[in-house]
Amino acid sequence: MTQGHTGSTVTTAPTAVRRNSHITIVSETFPPEINGVANTLRHLCQGLLQRGHQVTVIRPRQRHERKGACAQVGDQLFSAEQVVSGLPLPGYPDLRFGLASAGSLTRRWRRQRPDALYVATQGPLGVAAVTAARRLGIPVSSGFHTNFHAYSRYYGAGWLEKLLCAYGRWFHNRTAITLVPTQKMQQVVSGMGIEPTGLWSRGVDCHRFTPHKRDDALREQWGLKGNDRAVLYVGRLASEKNLQMAAACFERIRSLHPQAKFILVGDGPLRKQLTARHPDYVFCGTRRGEDLARHYASGDIFLFPSKTDTFGNVVTEAMASGLGVVAFDDAAASEHIRQEVNGMKAPLHDDEAFVDNALRLADQPTLLNRIRAQARLDALELNWASQIEQFEQLVFNQPTKANCHAIDNQSVSLL
Incomplete structure (x- = not known):
């Protein structure tokens, strides 16, 4: 198996590895x-x-x-x-x-x-x-x-x-x-x-992260009813995660869908600042294990605005949870997201395209539902x-x- 296409790479053959190494x-x-x-x-x-x-x-x-x-x-x-x-x-x-x-x-x-x-x-x-x-x-x-x-x-x-x-x-x-x-x-x-x-x-652990853990009671706690959209972010609340972009994107969504809620799961140095600036956002703090899986599955649209991650495990976890992922064409999204098939991805330096992708998912329930179903199917192929x-x-x-x-x-x- 050849590893990559540029620079000095390593080619590995399927040689036996001693089990008690x-x-x-x-x-x-x-x-x-x-x-x-x-x-x-x-x-x-x-x-x-x-x-x-x-x-x-x-x-x-x-x-x-x-x-x-x-x-x-x-x-x-x-x-x-x-x-x-x-x-x-x-x-x-x-x-x-x-x-x-x-x-x-x-x-x-x-x-x-x-x-x-x-x-x-x-x-x-x-x-x-x-x-x-x-x-x-x-x-x-x-x-x-x-x-x-x-x-x-x-x-x-x-x-x-x-x-x-x-x-x-x-x-x-x-x-x-x-x-x-x-x-x-x-x-x-x-x-x-x-x-x-x-x-x-x-x-990605598709047994833990699955759409079956969607929790209507949790969505009610977030202030959602029926088909109201839960726009989800999971990760560190830190500057390098480009959260300002995520907030701007959500505000565009909310201008057209006033009942939508922005749900942020995670903690970090920006928590206090974001809470003060956006008191109407739902800050869930750090979540682990089954509780984290329940939060993922209870969302609808997943925003991943980072431009600095080397991979971004949250992207594949969101796919496994059956969410409509919006990301830049980088890291995990560059490998696993197919535009308008199992998610939405924008060129790395095109913030407006990122927002447009999110708005399309919010405006087109048929497209969103199709993408969510395919994201789950594709995640099932990503085994550890x-x-x-x-x-x-x-x-x-x-x-x-x-x-x-x-x-x-x-x-x-x-x-």
């Missing part, structure tokens, strides 16, 4: 935290355990987590866990970056050496892990889960974007392969000078099992990049 996953976010990376790692860990692998997780201590206590994550997600110290991430006090030295990780892995290492985040913990793995010759792969360089422009620090791109290139090129979730993101990452890359997409197998092939068959001091010691040049 030991993989260590390093991440500065992990369940029960709620975000796309944590959600992806939950499914990854569960899938690897089910396929007979030993999984060790290394992560920072989470906010409000007592020292010495393990986070409660529901189903068992790992064989062993190491919790390190952490500090709040600027702008995201709920998330933390990890603090661990390469020396301490080197000593740990000399005592108990993993067969492979997967580093999901680019923070200090990830840097230390990659350095230790390279010293020991442990195959190490990385994931490009978050467009941190693109976030800077949403926080008034666009001047940092080139520097963050250079840092990302340096970090990922110290690993044997960088996994990306879409072909479009593969092109972006290759354009940053990161290589080789491998395509590892995402599945095949993605876990693909991850195995990409990560367990990698050479090492050990003792590459020329790369380690080179300066980080700006793009």
Whole structure:
């Protein structure tokens, strides 16, 4: 299977993977935290355990987590866990970056050496892990889960974007392969000078996310009656999610459909500001598990205005829940949305087309119902099992990049 079309990519053959392999996953976010990376790692860990692998997780201590206590994550997600110290991430006090030295990780892995290492985040913990793995010759792969360089422009620090791109290139090129979730993101990452890359997409849990969990009582709580439209957003309430665009879009819908309601599921640094500015919106806060699935299924139109996500798990969750998704032609939508067939997508720089797509769904119930039905059918094809197998092939068959001091010691040049 050839992974992508640009830059240096990796071609994988369906070779056998030893079932009792030991993989260590390093991440500065992990369940029960709620975000796309944590959600992806939950499914990854569960899938690897089910396929007979030993999984060790290394992560920072989470906010409000007592020292010495393990986070409660529901189903068992790992064989062993190491919790390190952490500090709040600027702008995201709920998330933390990890603090661990390469020396301490080197000593740990000399005592108990993993067969492979997967580093999901680019923070200090990830840097230390990659350095230790390279010293020991442990195959190490990385994931490009978050467009941190693109976030800077949403926080008034666009001047940092080139520097963050250079840092990302340096970090990922110290690993044997960088996994990306879409072909479009593969092109972006290759354009940053990161290589080789491998395509590892995402599945969706269609047993949890299903239209059958639609709840009329919940819709009544939202103030809806009969065929009134619930316009839904699920995700972080943060600047990089382009929520101003979502609000503007909803106001256009409401100007034509006064009984429509905007339902926002999630939390984040913009919650207080949005609540003050739009007191008539329905803010549901953070929802998990079956409760989250019920909120999805009780919506009608799903707005995903983000232009910075590498994938956007919420898009496929909304499809599985039978919603009419409106998104930009990027990330998950670029891979899985077919215009006017199972959703609506607009060119990345055409905000007016995004609004027009949403208005069409609000105005044309026949189109909306047809799209919702097809979205559910297409989501049923997006299973996690095949993605876990693909991850195995990409990560367990990698050479090492050990003792590459020329790369380690080179300066980080700006793009």
